[in-house]
Amino acid sequence: QQQVKQSPQSLIVQKGGISIINCAYENTAFDYFPWYQQFPGKGPALLIAIRPDVSEKKEGRFTISFNKSAKQFSLHIMDSQPGDSATYFCAAVTSGTYKYIFGTGTRLKVLA
Amino acid sequence: KAGVTQTPRYLIKTRGQQVTLSCSPISGHRSVSWYQQTPGQGLQFLFEYFSETQRNKGNFPGRFSGRQFSNSRSEMNVSTLELGDSALYLCASSLNDGVAKNIQYFGAGTRLSVL
DSSP: OOOEEEEOSEEEEETTSOEEEEEEEOOTTOOBEEEEEEOTTSOOEEEEEEOTTOSEEEETTEEEEEETTTTEEEEEESSOOGGGOEEEEEEEEOTTTOOEEEOOOEEEEEEO | OOOOEEEOSEEEEOTTOOEEEEEEOOTTOOEEEEEEEETTTEEEEEEEEETTEEEEEOSOOTTEEEEEOTTSOEEEEEOSOOGGGOEEEEEEEEOOOSSSOOOOEEOOOEEEEEO
């Protein structure tokens, strides 16, 4: 019940295309859902996050869509660029536990 | 502000040895979490320290231990190293002040190779 399932494991997208990464959870106590971006040789960095009281959050080319009833959330990268090539992790957090549960990651490659 | 600093960046050990990794959090951050990152497994939570106390623990054997000092710096120790312990070990710090978002900021990690 503590798991967060992330798919796909890897993704190849053409420059200018839309990248979509999906995550699903079971524990309804989760109330904070961040996405992290990790470049080779670097630690993960917060990209965008959402709380379950909203269904969508957009920051530039990055959008989180959240479906509370289905217990799913996804990251959309519009107009994908080669510089977006990285590994993306979704996570789920329960306030007060201070414990992040991460998905297994998606390696995104954007072709020039 | 300086980010999260992890030392050393790379480490090579042999089976049976022990290793200590160090993490200096962002100034003012009192919470430090440790993760093990391996291909295909993502980030596996090891433990979290707050004000020198272990507050959360993941499902790792007792060979993995940690501590936090009064200045919030943290160390992680792995004893009796096994080949499967080869991984990138990441440290993350956060404010955890009960008001601000519980955002975790990661260091670049320590790459441990066990031969």
